[in-house]
Amino acid sequence: QVQLQQWGTGLLKPSETLSLTCAVYGGSFSGYYWSWIRQPPGKGLEWIGEIGHSGSTKYNPSLKSRVTISEDTSKNQFFLKLSSVTAADTAVYFCARRHGIYSGSYYGTVYYFDLWGRGTLVTVSS
């Protein structure tokens, strides 16, 4: 059974860099897109970015200038770095797998997040 295990620093000061790791166990790493998603306290989910085929990345435009997502395929791991954090970056950060299923010639491939890590609370405070 495929599982995502994540870890990283939970308490940061303003201006520091957030670093998280997500490891994929029990399944294939290649062939999927791997995302980071966050949820501020009491708020909705926000997609941060993803890494996929051949290390290609895509980021949420609102965070793009501060985000780097990378991978180590030899270890089935991917990483999030978010620079210059502020209190607004306080959130639970999730790693997730984006899966696609072909739904015919009209709809093409439909995507959804079908596998999630347990989340890491990151607090930014001086």
Next chain:
Amino acid sequence: DIQMTQSPSSLSASVGDRVTITCRTSQSISTYLNWYQQKPGEAPKLLIYAASSLQSGVPSRFSGSGSGTDFTLTISSLQPEDFATYSCQQSYSNNWTFGQGTKVEIK
């Protein structure tokens, strides 16, 4: 960005009730809409993808409908384990966005 608006933001219901949650998008997304359930302290769990397809293992009391800009998640008979927050997510544009969530509480 495609904006997602859910209503209501919260609701109170009793076991056995029929519950309906609505998600509206800022532009047409065909049926590229997913629904998730999240319990406190847990990661989201996929319930419905492509607006109406039930994810494997999800009880049949959950159903989804809609297309274009208006979508609905229905729980036909609310069970104790269904008290949670439900979120919609669009997969039309690859700047994936989520609704703010609807919290289903016990009446």
